[in-house]
């Protein structure tokens with residue numbers, strides 16, 4: 022009996038040891054397979070990026086070819102358009118339009134000096150206007166005005182809109198021929214940041230002492246500073262002001278756009294609302310450090326010049342350029358709720374005002390499942406509002422009542438640009454919600470290939486596969502998606518979704 026048991030044990034031991042031996046022999050193969058899979062994911066991401074770039078290049082060529090652009094130096098597009106007057110009569114007149122030096126200009130008669138319709142195409146967007154009674158209309162919108170134009174045919178309308186769009190793109194990437202000049206794609210630390218940010222109204226002089234040519238910025242406030250004032254801002258601590266060089270530091274495209282949305286004039290309307298009324302004098306350029314420090318501390322630490330109470334109409338000149346259709350915030354919101362309200366509507370200036378009044382970026386709205394301002398910005402698919410909140414101390418991992426943080430929500434809503442932003446800012450990819458799902462499993466369930474790729478790349482980065490080339494590819498892919506989210510959000514949206522990430 023014992024002999025039989027012993028024989029059985031022997032046989033089992035032999036079986037298991039042989040099995041173990043076989044399994045061990047496949048270890049090398051399994052390791053190789055894992056490496057191969059990693060490489061394939063990376064290759065896939067790189068190929069997708071190359072295809073995107075090639076596609077963008079081809080589209081540019083098609084647009085260029087269609088507009089008849091042949092001679093170098095010629096305006097990218099010119100021709101007759103009907104322009105709707107902005108007065109009460111809304112009359113239409115025919116004018117010769119052209120795009121020159123990133124401006125949209127027109128002339129009434131030959132030899133007339135050109136009239137500039139849109140001073141800076143970088144700040145404009147173009148959209149078709151199918152709701153108008155006339156056909157082939159499109160609108161060019163800048164923060165301050167909206168201009169409606171009519172082309173003579175559908176083809177012309179498409180050409181004009183394409184030409185304006187590519188002018189906007191090339192203006193943002195440094196102007197001129199996007200193939201010839203290093204734009205933000207090639208040179209994220211070049212002077213394009215300085216040039217872009219200084220073009221915003223009021224940014225040409227220091228926000229505090231008005232010294233011309235500021236080369237520094239406070240990124241959470243969205244203002245430009247001279248070197249002396251930047252030193253004092255830095256001394257306040259990052260809770261008040263995050264100082265960065267416009268020429269020496271590297272800049273993410275979304276942060277540059279946030280800077281363009283805010284600017285010295287807009288921020289001073291909030292932070293200096295009562296300066297005139299109080300009779301306080303601004304420190305002049307070249308003044309003493311003590312003078313500067315008194316002013317800057319009074320303005321940002323003691324907040325002495327803020328309008329009171331919160332939300333009170335700003336009696337100031339020039340008046341803030343609010344679009345007429347802009348909905349005013351409901352009265353008597355406390356700062357946290359105003360920040361939440363502004364984030365949902367992508368209203369950066371309202372958010373800046375709420376923050377000036379001490380809004381907590383981590384305020385959770387108990388009435389809406391503990392949602393936060395950052396989660397509201399995700400709902401609104403707003404890259405800029407999200408970036409602005411992150412710069413002002415919002416936590417990238419703060420979750421709502423369902424245990425879902427910004428990365429969960431961006432994944433659920435299919436907002437690739439936002440998912441990329443949160444990953445860059447250190448979002449926890451392993452965080453699970455109340456249902457026990459992490460962002461990757463949500464993305465797989467929703468079959469969102471872009472976000473699955475991003476999250477896989479982030480996971481691989483986390484595991485630190487440790488190859489120099491791999492790291493470069495991660496950075497490349499993340500940078501490309503950031504740029505795309507910032508410049509061409511439509512490329513990141515799935516065909517059935519019409520939202521844009523700005």
Ligand SMILES: [Zn+2]
Pocket residue numbers: 227228229230231232246247248249250251
């Ligand atoms: Zn200054």
